[in-house]
Amino acid sequence: MKADLHVHSHYSDGSDSVRDILKEAQNNGVTHLSIVDHDTVNGQKIISKLGKEYNITTIPGIEISAYDFKRKRKVHVLGYDYHPDAFHIRAICQPILQRRQENSLWQIQQIIDSGYAIDEKIIQENALPSQTIYKQHIMHHLTNANYSSSTYRELYIKLFKNSFARDIEYVDVFTAVEAIVADGGLAVVAHPGQLDSYELIPELVDAGLGGIERNHMDHTKQDYQKVEALADSYNLVMTGGTDYHGLFGKPIKIGDITSPVNVLFT
Numbered sequence: 001m002k003a004d005l006h007v008h009s010h011y012s013d014g015s016d017s018v019r020d021i022l023k024e025a026q027n028n029g030v031t032h033l034s035i036v037d038h039d040t041v042n043g044q045k046i047i048s049k050l051g052k053e054y055n056i057t058t059i060p061g062i063e064i065s066a067y068d069f070k071r072k073r074k075v076h077v078l079g080y081d082y083h084p085d086a087f088h089i090r091a092i093c094q095p096i097l098q099r100r101q102e103n104s105l106w107q108i109q110q111i112i113d114s115g116y117a118i119d120e121k122i123i124q125e126n127a128l129p130s131q132t133i134y135k136q137h138i139m140h141h142l143t144n145a146n147y148s149s150s151t152y153r154e155l156y157i158k159l160f161k162n163s164f165a166r167d168i169e170y171v172d173v174f175t176a177v178e179a180i181v182a183d184g185g186l187a188v189v190a191h192p193g194q195l196d197s198y199e200l201i202p203e204l205v206d207a208g209l210g211g212i213e214r215n216h217m218d219h220t221k222q223d224y225q226k227v228e229a230l231a232d233s234y235n236l237v238m239t240g241g242t243d244y245h246g247l248f249g250k251p252i253k254i255g256d257i258t259s260p261v262n263v264l265f266t
Contacts, residue, residue, distance in 0.1 A: 003032035003259040005059065005080070006190070006213070006241025008249070011035075011043035013134040015246030018047050021254060022054040028255035034061035034241070036078055039093040039100070041086045043129070062089060063190060064180070065096055066173040068200050075189065075197045077176040078213065078239070082185030092171050092179045097132045099168040104133035110164040111138070118142060135160055136248040147249060173200065174207045181208035188239050191216040193223035198230065205234045215240025215257050217250060237261055 008014035009021055016024075018035065025033050033056050035047050044060050051058030062079045082089060108120050118141050127137040135156070142159075145151040180187040188211035189197050189204065201212060214227040215238075231238050240259040242252045 001032060002028075002030050002255055003034075004030050004241045004244070004255050004257065005032075005034040005036070005061065005239050005259045006063075006078070006216070006257075007033060007035045007244045007254060008037055008063075008246075009035050009043055009047075010128075011130055012037035012040055012132070013130075013136045013245060013248055015136075015140075015248045016244075018043055018050055020246075021244075022050050022056055025056055025254045026054045028253055030056060030255040030258075032057045032059065032259075033254075034059040034080060036061035036063040036080075036241075038063050038134075039065055039096045040130075040132070041089060041093075042131070044084070044086075060084065060086075060185070062086075062093075062180075064089070064093060064176040065170045066176040067170040068173050068197070070203075071199065073197075074170065074195055075173045075200060076191065076195065077173060077180065078188040078190045078211075079176075079180035079183075080186045080188065080211075080239075082180060082183040086183050088179040088182040089185075092175055096168070096171060100134070101132045103166060103168050104135070104138065106166070107135075107160070107164045108133070108138060111142075111159060114163065116142065136245070140248070147245075147247065148251060173204065177204055177207045177209050181210075186210040186237065188213055188237070191218055191243070192227065193220065194218040198226055201230050201236075202234065205236075209234075209236065211237035211239055213240060214238040214260055217243060217252060217257060 047058050064077045066075050066077050068075045123141045127133050177187040190213050242257045
Protein backbone atom coordinates (compact mmCIF):
# COMPACT_ATOMS: atom_id res chain seq x y z
CA MET A 1 0.00 0.00 0.00
CA LYS A 2 1.18 3.52 -0.89
CA ALA A 3 -1.27 6.20 0.20
CA ASP A 4 -1.09 9.93 -0.55
CA LEU A 5 -3.89 11.51 1.45
CA HIS A 6 -3.29 15.17 0.69
CA VAL A 7 -3.70 16.17 -2.97
CA HIS A 8 -5.42 19.21 -4.51
CA SER A 9 -7.02 19.37 -7.96
CA HIS A 10 -8.47 22.02 -10.27
CA TYR A 11 -11.72 21.83 -8.31
CA SER A 12 -10.03 24.27 -5.91
CA ASP A 13 -6.51 25.71 -6.02
CA GLY A 14 -4.60 22.92 -7.75
CA SER A 15 -3.57 23.16 -11.40
CA ASP A 16 -4.15 19.54 -12.45
CA SER A 17 -7.28 17.73 -13.53
CA VAL A 18 -8.45 14.66 -11.65
CA ARG A 19 -7.49 12.44 -14.58
CA ASP A 20 -3.97 13.86 -14.71
CA ILE A 21 -3.60 13.39 -10.96
CA LEU A 22 -4.68 9.77 -11.16
CA LYS A 23 -2.36 9.12 -14.11
CA GLU A 24 0.61 10.44 -12.14
CA ALA A 25 -0.47 8.59 -9.02
CA GLN A 26 -0.66 5.33 -10.99
CA ASN A 27 2.74 5.95 -12.59
CA ASN A 28 4.23 6.60 -9.15
CA GLY A 29 2.83 3.40 -7.64
CA VAL A 30 0.20 5.07 -5.45
CA THR A 31 -2.52 2.61 -4.46
CA HIS A 32 -4.69 4.87 -2.28
CA LEU A 33 -5.42 8.54 -2.88
CA SER A 34 -7.48 11.30 -1.33
CA ILE A 35 -8.10 14.57 -3.17
CA VAL A 36 -8.84 17.09 -0.45
CA ASP A 37 -9.87 20.23 -2.28
CA HIS A 38 -10.38 23.35 -0.22
CA ASP A 39 -13.92 23.74 1.14
CA THR A 40 -15.58 21.78 -1.66
CA VAL A 41 -16.65 18.22 -2.40
CA ASN A 42 -17.74 19.00 -5.97
CA GLY A 43 -15.19 16.74 -7.64
CA GLN A 44 -15.75 13.63 -5.54
CA LYS A 45 -18.07 11.77 -7.93
CA ILE A 46 -15.65 12.02 -10.85
CA ILE A 47 -12.75 11.16 -8.52
CA SER A 48 -14.48 7.96 -7.47
CA LYS A 49 -15.33 7.05 -11.06
CA LEU A 50 -11.84 7.65 -12.43
CA GLY A 51 -10.24 5.94 -9.45
CA LYS A 52 -11.82 2.67 -10.56
CA GLU A 53 -10.54 3.26 -14.10
CA TYR A 54 -6.97 3.64 -12.82
CA ASN A 55 -7.29 0.89 -10.22
CA ILE A 56 -6.61 3.30 -7.35
CA THR A 57 -8.64 3.30 -4.15
CA THR A 58 -9.95 6.84 -3.71
CA ILE A 59 -11.06 8.10 -0.32
CA PRO A 60 -13.54 11.00 -0.19
CA GLY A 61 -11.67 14.02 1.15
CA ILE A 62 -11.81 17.74 1.86
CA GLU A 63 -9.65 20.39 3.52
CA ILE A 64 -11.75 22.91 5.42
CA SER A 65 -10.40 26.42 6.02
CA ALA A 66 -11.11 27.01 9.71
CA TYR A 67 -10.10 29.35 12.51
CA ASP A 68 -8.99 28.93 16.11
CA PHE A 69 -10.70 31.95 17.65
CA LYS A 70 -9.12 31.34 21.06
CA ARG A 71 -5.58 31.73 19.70
CA LYS A 72 -6.52 33.88 16.71
CA ARG A 73 -4.89 31.76 14.06
CA LYS A 74 -5.88 29.72 11.02
CA VAL A 75 -6.21 25.96 11.22
CA HIS A 76 -6.97 23.52 8.43
CA VAL A 77 -9.09 20.44 9.01
CA LEU A 78 -8.98 17.44 6.71
CA GLY A 79 -12.08 15.28 6.39
CA TYR A 80 -11.97 11.71 5.11
CA ASP A 81 -14.38 8.94 4.17
CA TYR A 82 -17.53 10.95 4.84
CA HIS A 83 -21.02 10.18 3.53
CA PRO A 84 -21.35 11.07 -0.19
CA ASP A 85 -24.13 13.60 0.49
CA ALA A 86 -21.81 15.51 2.85
CA PHE A 87 -24.80 17.55 4.01
CA HIS A 88 -23.17 19.13 7.08
CA ILE A 89 -19.86 19.73 5.32
CA ARG A 90 -21.53 21.46 2.39
CA ALA A 91 -23.59 23.63 4.74
CA ILE A 92 -20.55 25.13 6.48
CA CYS A 93 -18.35 25.33 3.38
CA GLN A 94 -20.68 27.13 1.01
CA PRO A 95 -20.45 30.44 2.92
CA ILE A 96 -16.65 30.13 2.96
CA LEU A 97 -16.58 29.70 -0.81
CA GLN A 98 -18.92 32.64 -1.29
CA ARG A 99 -16.78 34.90 0.90
CA ARG A 100 -13.61 33.75 -0.87
CA GLN A 101 -15.13 34.50 -4.27
CA GLU A 102 -16.26 37.97 -3.20
CA ASN A 103 -12.82 38.70 -1.78
CA SER A 104 -11.06 37.49 -4.95
CA LEU A 105 -13.27 39.69 -7.12
CA TRP A 106 -12.46 42.65 -4.87
CA GLN A 107 -8.74 41.92 -5.15
CA ILE A 108 -8.97 41.60 -8.92
CA GLN A 109 -10.61 45.01 -9.13
CA GLN A 110 -7.94 46.55 -6.90
CA ILE A 111 -5.21 45.05 -9.08
CA ILE A 112 -6.89 46.41 -12.22
CA ASP A 113 -7.25 49.85 -10.64
CA SER A 114 -3.55 49.85 -9.80
CA GLY A 115 -2.65 49.49 -13.48
CA TYR A 116 -2.40 45.76 -14.19
CA ALA A 117 -4.05 44.57 -17.41
CA ILE A 118 -6.01 41.56 -16.24
CA ASP A 119 -9.44 40.25 -17.16
CA GLU A 120 -11.85 38.98 -14.50
CA LYS A 121 -13.86 36.94 -17.01
CA ILE A 122 -10.78 35.13 -18.32
CA ILE A 123 -9.59 34.37 -14.79
CA GLN A 124 -12.98 32.87 -13.93
CA GLU A 125 -13.03 30.77 -17.11
CA ASN A 126 -9.49 29.50 -16.51
CA ALA A 127 -10.37 28.60 -12.93
CA LEU A 128 -13.04 26.12 -14.03
CA PRO A 129 -14.17 23.59 -12.93
CA SER A 130 -13.59 25.45 -9.67
CA GLN A 131 -16.53 27.75 -9.12
CA THR A 132 -14.34 29.89 -6.87
CA ILE A 133 -11.37 32.07 -7.82
CA TYR A 134 -8.29 31.55 -5.66
CA LYS A 135 -5.16 33.68 -5.46
CA GLN A 136 -3.36 31.04 -7.52
CA HIS A 137 -5.74 31.66 -10.43
CA ILE A 138 -5.09 35.39 -10.31
CA MET A 139 -1.33 34.85 -10.12
CA HIS A 140 -1.42 32.43 -13.05
CA HIS A 141 -3.11 35.14 -15.10
CA LEU A 142 -0.51 37.72 -14.05
CA THR A 143 2.69 35.75 -14.55
CA ASN A 144 4.15 32.60 -16.09
CA ALA A 145 6.85 32.54 -13.43
CA ASN A 146 7.26 29.33 -11.44
CA TYR A 147 5.49 29.21 -8.06
CA SER A 148 8.81 28.74 -6.25
CA SER A 149 10.67 31.47 -8.12
CA SER A 150 11.65 34.78 -6.55
CA THR A 151 9.70 36.59 -9.28
CA TYR A 152 6.47 34.82 -8.30
CA ARG A 153 7.01 35.22 -4.57
CA GLU A 154 7.83 38.92 -4.82
CA LEU A 155 4.70 39.65 -6.85
CA TYR A 156 2.53 37.51 -4.57
CA ILE A 157 3.79 39.29 -1.45
CA LYS A 158 3.39 42.70 -3.08
CA LEU A 159 -0.23 42.09 -4.09
CA PHE A 160 -1.67 39.73 -1.50
CA LYS A 161 0.39 40.38 1.61
CA ASN A 162 0.83 44.12 1.30
CA SER A 163 -1.12 46.24 -1.23
CA PHE A 164 -4.38 44.28 -1.33
CA ALA A 165 -4.10 42.06 1.71
CA ARG A 166 -7.55 41.19 3.01
CA ASP A 167 -8.62 37.90 4.48
CA ILE A 168 -12.03 36.31 4.81
CA GLU A 169 -13.93 35.00 7.80
CA TYR A 170 -13.41 31.26 8.25
CA VAL A 171 -15.56 28.73 10.04
CA ASP A 172 -14.87 27.95 13.70
CA VAL A 173 -12.56 24.93 13.89
CA PHE A 174 -14.88 23.11 16.32
CA THR A 175 -17.75 23.52 13.86
CA ALA A 176 -15.56 22.10 11.08
CA VAL A 177 -14.66 19.00 13.09
CA GLU A 178 -18.27 18.47 14.18
CA ALA A 179 -19.55 18.76 10.59
CA ILE A 180 -17.13 16.11 9.34
CA VAL A 181 -18.06 13.77 12.19
CA ALA A 182 -21.78 14.40 11.62
CA ASP A 183 -21.30 13.24 8.03
CA GLY A 184 -19.66 10.04 9.24
CA GLY A 185 -16.13 11.11 8.39
CA LEU A 186 -12.76 11.17 10.08
CA ALA A 187 -11.63 14.68 11.10
CA VAL A 188 -7.87 15.29 11.01
CA VAL A 189 -5.91 18.45 11.82
CA ALA A 190 -3.76 19.26 8.78
CA HIS A 191 -0.04 20.15 8.98
CA PRO A 192 -0.10 21.33 12.62
CA GLY A 193 3.55 22.28 12.38
CA GLN A 194 2.88 24.69 9.54
CA LEU A 195 0.09 26.57 11.33
CA ASP A 196 1.16 25.89 14.94
CA SER A 197 -2.02 24.01 15.83
CA TYR A 198 -0.59 21.79 18.57
CA GLU A 199 -2.20 23.46 21.60
CA LEU A 200 -5.58 23.08 19.94
CA ILE A 201 -5.44 19.30 19.45
CA PRO A 202 -6.51 18.19 22.97
CA GLU A 203 -9.43 20.62 22.91
CA LEU A 204 -10.70 19.22 19.61
CA VAL A 205 -10.73 15.62 20.82
CA ASP A 206 -14.00 16.18 22.68
CA ALA A 207 -15.51 17.58 19.48
CA GLY A 208 -14.72 14.31 17.71
CA LEU A 209 -11.24 14.82 16.27
CA GLY A 210 -9.95 11.48 15.05
CA GLY A 211 -6.54 12.20 13.59
CA ILE A 212 -3.54 14.44 13.05
CA GLU A 213 -1.38 14.81 9.97
CA ARG A 214 2.18 13.66 10.60
CA ASN A 215 3.84 13.44 7.20
CA HIS A 216 3.97 16.80 5.42
CA MET A 217 6.64 18.65 3.46
CA ASP A 218 6.75 21.48 6.02
CA HIS A 219 7.20 19.22 9.03
CA THR A 220 10.50 18.75 10.84
CA LYS A 221 11.72 15.92 13.07
CA GLN A 222 10.44 17.92 16.02
CA ASP A 223 7.00 18.06 14.39
CA TYR A 224 7.03 14.28 13.92
CA GLN A 225 7.78 13.85 17.60
CA LYS A 226 5.02 16.24 18.67
CA VAL A 227 2.47 14.56 16.40
CA GLU A 228 3.43 11.09 17.59
CA ALA A 229 3.13 12.13 21.24
CA LEU A 230 -0.31 13.66 20.72
CA ALA A 231 -1.50 10.69 18.66
CA ASP A 232 -0.39 8.33 21.42
CA SER A 233 -1.91 10.42 24.20
CA TYR A 234 -5.31 10.88 22.56
CA ASN A 235 -5.54 7.74 20.42
CA LEU A 236 -5.47 9.67 17.16
CA VAL A 237 -4.83 8.31 13.69
CA MET A 238 -1.73 9.71 11.95
CA THR A 239 -1.99 10.56 8.25
CA GLY A 240 0.18 12.17 5.60
CA GLY A 241 0.56 13.30 2.02
CA THR A 242 2.26 15.61 -0.42
CA ASP A 243 -0.09 18.63 -0.28
CA TYR A 244 0.27 18.52 -4.05
CA HIS A 245 -0.99 21.55 -6.04
CA GLY A 246 0.69 20.88 -9.39
CA LEU A 247 2.11 24.03 -10.97
CA PHE A 248 0.34 26.10 -8.31
CA GLY A 249 2.45 24.73 -5.45
CA LYS A 250 5.89 23.61 -4.36
CA PRO A 251 7.56 21.07 -6.70
CA ILE A 252 6.72 17.56 -5.51
CA LYS A 253 5.48 14.35 -7.08
CA ILE A 254 2.29 12.62 -5.99
CA GLY A 255 3.30 9.81 -3.69
CA ASP A 256 6.62 11.35 -2.60
CA ILE A 257 5.12 11.73 0.89
CA THR A 258 2.72 9.07 2.08
CA SER A 259 0.45 8.28 5.00
CA PRO A 260 1.95 6.14 7.79
CA VAL A 261 -1.27 4.21 8.46
CA ASN A 262 -3.90 2.18 6.62
CA VAL A 263 -6.74 2.57 9.10
CA LEU A 264 -8.91 4.38 6.51
CA PHE A 265 -8.93 1.43 4.16
CA THR A 266 -9.87 -1.51 6.36
